[in-house]
Amino acid sequence: MSRCYRISVSESLRRHIDVDDGIETHLELLDILPPEQMQELVSDQLAGLGYTSEDDKTWTKKLDNGIEITVDLEDGSVHIGLSAEEDLSIELKRTTTTAEETRQTTENRLRQQTRADLEREADAATEALRVEVTRRLEESLETIRKELDGAVNRATGEALKIKAGQLGEVQEISEDPETGAVTIRVKV
Amino acid sequence: MNVARSEGQLLTLARALVDGTHPTVVAPLIGDSQPLNRHVGPTAMGILETTLAKGAVMTLVQQGGWRVEKRPGPDGQLRTGRLWERHPTPALHFSKWSFKVLRMLLKEPLVTSAKCPTAPDAPGEGDRILALLVARALVTLNLTHGFGAVQHEPLVQLAFPWWVEATPVDWPAFLKGREWMIEGLHDLLADAWVEAQRDMIDTRSPARVIAGSERQRAVLTGFLDAIEAMGRRDLADFLLAAGERLVPDPALPPAFGPRELDTTATLRDRTAAVRGSTALLEALARVQQFNAADRTVRFFDDEYEATQQRLARWERYSDARAGVVRRAIEQLHA
Structure with missing residues (x-):
């Protein structure tokens, strides 16, 4: 009668994982003034909101939750992204019993299965981290959009005032803070 | 028997x-x-x-x-x-x-x-x-x-x-001499595009929306290029018919993009899917450009009569629907 063996395998995995998510969008700048002037007005607004720039063309801001916003005033593109990283350390132990004749084969197979399980767990952990990144990004998106729209609207308002001044004598300016509407009376 | x-x-x-x-x-x-x-x-x-x-x-x-x-x-x-x-x-x-x-x-x-x-x-x-x-x-x-x-x-x-x-399809080579086929299969083609749009709206997978829309875009671009070169812009009529069914009342514009994408997908993929989902709408916008060109044809130009037929067809589709489609594209591409 062949003997019965208990086989135990232990496999571990250490891995550094990086995940990220992000979207590209666009600032819609009206051509009220020449592009360079419009960009300057938007730059002033972005600076006021805590964005920084080294060349007055690309402005960036990092939020407390790690989200990075990059605004390129030359082409109007906006990138909103978040990345996260984690060091995974997973250990799995598996045990089975086998007959003496198949001991080696069974151990090899058990080891293979355990490694496959490790990979599955690592993939699941990566995906979980990525889903969390996406969730945090999505939560902040509306607020970021409103902030950027506000900056563009205020810059547009300023541009309209400048343009009005170029056309004639500005007699009255009224602004509705709720709607952002600007009414300018110009004597031409 | x-x-x-x-x-x-x-x-x-x-x-x-x-x-x-x-x-x-x-x-x-x-x-x-x-x-x-x-x-x-x-x-x-x-x-x-x-x-x-x-x-x-x-x-x-x-x-x-x-x-x-x-x-x-x-x-x-x-x-x-x-x-x-x-x-x-x-x-x-x-x-x-x-x-x-x-x-x-x-x-x-x-x-x-x-x-x-x-x-x-x-x-x-x-x-x-x-x-x-x-x-x-x-x-x-x-x-x-x-x-x-x-x-x-x-x-x-x-x-x-x-x-x-x-x-891959060589559209000019295929369509030459087969215009009757497109004319005769008009309703079936319109039905197919309406069904595709409805299926896309209910699709949850961003990858499927992106891939399907890309294929649609490639086909429609090739087809519209070919019929424009052939001088048979009327062969796009089935697209207008599809547009009429998708927008039955321009005063009540429907939603066009995917309704509910898988929320566990990345925001990047979901955004790409929404933006990419406009293949049919873009084709309708291109047919609108055909229409704009038709309106400039003068009564003494050679293709005046053919143009008048296309303009009459456009009237049924209407500028109001074209406006709905244009706004939908802007919204989905934002």
Whole structure:
């Protein structure tokens, strides 16, 4: 009668994982003034909101939750992204019993299965981290959009005032803070 | 006339495909691994040939050929009448491929796999129409494994790019001399694009929306480029018909983009899916550009009469619908 063996395998995995998510969008700048002037007005607004720039063309801001916003005033593109990283350390132990004749084969197979399980767990952990990144990004998106729209609207308002001044004598300016509407009376 | 049981099933299937019976009626026959005799007797073959020939003609009549229209004939001159009055009778040839694809529908499991017949080297016009009808049945019954049998056919690419894998089509070469086919299959093509749009709206997978929309975009770009170069912009009418059905009332614009994408997908993928989902809308916007060009044609220009026909067609689609489509594109691309 062949003997019965208990086989135990232990496999571990250490891995550094990086995940990220992000979207590209666009600032819609009206051509009220020449592009360079419009960009300057938007730059002033972005600076006021805590964005920084080294060349007055690309402005960036990092939020407390790690989200990075990059605004390129030359082409109007906006990138909103978040990345996260984690060091995974997973250990799995598996045990089975086998007959003496198949001991080696069974151990090899058990080891293979355990490694496959490790990979599955690592993939699941990566995906979980990525889903969390996406969730945090999505939560902040509306607020970021409103902030950027506000900056563009205020810059547009300023541009309209400048343009009005170029056309004639500005007699009255009224602004509705709720709607952002600007009414300018110009004597031409 | 007596035929064997399996021959009877083959004939029932062929009849259902060509006479417009809803595919669900013959679903028990399709993809169910029916046992088939190796050979079909002369009686059954004769009935099959007649069924396919008459059925293909009826398809062209019912799917758009019945309309009295004023369109360019083969010589480019405008002709008024039904399809068979505007064009000479085409030869609707069916090759062995047609028989093989019908056998495939009966014999192969289709839900899990299918051994598809290879594409014919020189398909007859009858083969092409049958391929389109088979594709319609496969799409309706969601038997994706059968698409390999028909995706080679340009008509299938034109109608069902949302579902079938892309195969390259030389649109100018295909359409030359086959304008009657597009005219005769107008309703079927419009239906297919309406269904595709509805299916896309309900699709949750961003990857599927992105891939399907890309295939649609490639097909529509190639097709519209070809008909513009040919001077047959009227062949895009089925797109306008689809647009009319998708926007029944311009005062109540529907939502166009995917309704509820998988929220566990990345925001990047979901945004790409929403932005990419506008292939049909972009095509309608391009047809609007055709219309804008038509409005500049003067009464003494050569193509004035043809232009007037297209403008009349546009009136039914209307500027109001075009506005809905334009705003939808802006919104989805934002």
